[in-house]
Amino acid sequence: MQVEVTIVDGPLPAVRPTCHQHGAGAVLCFEGVVRPLEGDRPIEALEYEVYEPMAPNTLRRLGEEVARAHGLIGVSIEHSRGRVEAGQCSFRVQVSSAHRQEALSAVADFIDRMKQAAPIWKSPIWAQ
């Protein structure tokens, strides 16, 4: 099992296969994109604060925990810091597993854990 964590300035680049896939029967990629609206209020961008190295260390630990819990083959996590415009990707997790169900469950589990534990904060920049 391998867990990769990458913090990127600004929006994430286009998706590419980054998780270890040898022996996989399922590869799942989830992308978090900056919503253009919060309720009815338009958002121009989000500004991400990442407490380093605690945040990438936490993401790696959570990735390892989720990989063990769901029997994953590989996990790759990418997260933005700084400004990301509405519509751009700020978070991506890729997982691989022998069968689809482990991958589907693992992605939801990882995101829940990340939103509770990773020291990352986002602040909206409202559109004028």
Added chain:
Amino acid sequence: MEIHVKLFGPMSRAAGARQVAVTIDAAQATCAALRQKLAESQPALAPMLPACRFAVNHQLAAEHQSVGPGDEVALVGLVSGG
């Protein structure tokens, strides 16, 4: 003894600073004491503190953990990554 506490996100906005200095008794310098002094010295942060923990040198700290002037201390909570 003076401890510098890093602030992020809503805590930073509430305090109007990225870092605040807190003076605590060196003989009783724990995260619990730091929490109490921080609530007193930064009233805007007080309502948020129950939802926060301290990280000492990038590790989440228990309330009884001691802190010293060489430690990097951060208030961690109300996270919203992703």
